Amino acid sequence: MIYLITVNYYSAALIAQLLASVRAEANVDYQFIIVNNSAAEDCSNLAGDRVLILEAPENLGFGGGCNVGLNWVYERDRAATVWLINPDTTLPEDALNHAAQFCSAHSSLSIIGTIIAEPSGKIWFAGGEFVPETGRIVASTELSTHEKPNYVETIWVTGCSLLLNLQNFDSCPQFDSAYFLYYEDFDFCRRYAQQGHSIGITKQIYVIHHPSSITSRNPSLTLQHSTFSYLLALKRHTSPPVFWYRLSRILFHAVRVGVVHPQHAIAILNGVRHFWQRSRFC
The missing domain is CATH 3.90.550.60 (Spore Coat Polysaccharide Biosynthesis Protein SpsA; Chain A)
Structure with missing residues (x-):
């Protein structure tokens, strides 16, 4: 079965x-x-x-x-x-x-x-x-x-x-x-x-x-969830130096794209913020 x-x-x-x-x-x-x-x-x-x-x-x-x-x-x-x-x-x-x-x-x-x-x-x-x-x-x-x-x-x-x-x-x-x-x-x-x-x-x-047939409905929320979950995966399965290195790259990317795609940057930062709010419980 x-x-x-x-x-x-x-x-x-x-x-x-x-x-x-x-x-x-x-x-x-x-x-x-x-x-x-x-x-x-x-x-x-x-x-x-x-x-x-x-x-x-x-x-x-x-x-x-x-x-x-x-x-x-x-x-x-x-x-x-x-x-x-x-x-x-x-x-x-x-x-x-x-x-x-x-x-x-x-x-x-x-x-x-x-x-x-x-x-x-x-x-x-x-x-x-x-x-x-x-x-x-x-x-x-x-x-x-x-x-x-x-x-x-x-x-x-x-x-x-x-x-x-x-x-x-x-x-x-x-x-x-x-x-x-x-x-x-x-x-x-x-x-x-x-x-x-x-x-x-x-x-x-x-x-x-059929890629993106579901997640493309709300790209900002999708990016927020992806950022949060990636940071959580790094915390669970890599070392602190690797985590901080990747976090710094994520933040730099948000700043860099923020001028052209502000909604994109906001979604990333919301994902980071959500991670910090929940990190002590994860």
Whole structure:
């Protein structure tokens, strides 16, 4: 059984397209779970025999919404395969079957990423890189040419399309609720890697992603969340010198662009301010 979990925030139309691509694969046993993070949007029309809607108590952000779905699955099936999938994606033909076969054949992998491509075929994600000595956290768009037959180990994978072998976890895997949006997937992977869990990415599974179809709705708020979460990730996973170096670069960038793009600079500074206000609690 594969449980697909997606988080809705004014994305019902996109989820309907994702569901259409999933339902085309009737040969795989699956349950689709929609965590509704938007109290103002009724997505009950998407419910069905294999589609369950869980109402979040409030807008919990991406990671918090995923946690609601993960907890529901873990309480019922601790040996399940879970596929966290963005609303703004669709599955190509036979993707569920490939995912089921891969996870069964590679049960030692706890966290599995997939290749993510744009509709044009351009690679959007092919693995996560991290250099703790510099604070560099980037998503690779280059397919590995020196790959094992089925997968390659990687530092982190994006929550846009992330599979979990729940049987490998002693307790329900959880995203850190301190992250509302962005870098929660990086933090998730780093924490569980430090506990000994293996992370890989495979070419055998890929999804089609429509970048910015959600986050572009409010670019200033997106930038604010991104700045906050990046600083939090640096605090958690790098040294103080690296943190201060990156913070100084962020502030310099805000000053430099402030003359031409004042809203851009304000969003960055709001992210920094929000981080300092919450840093003692994170």
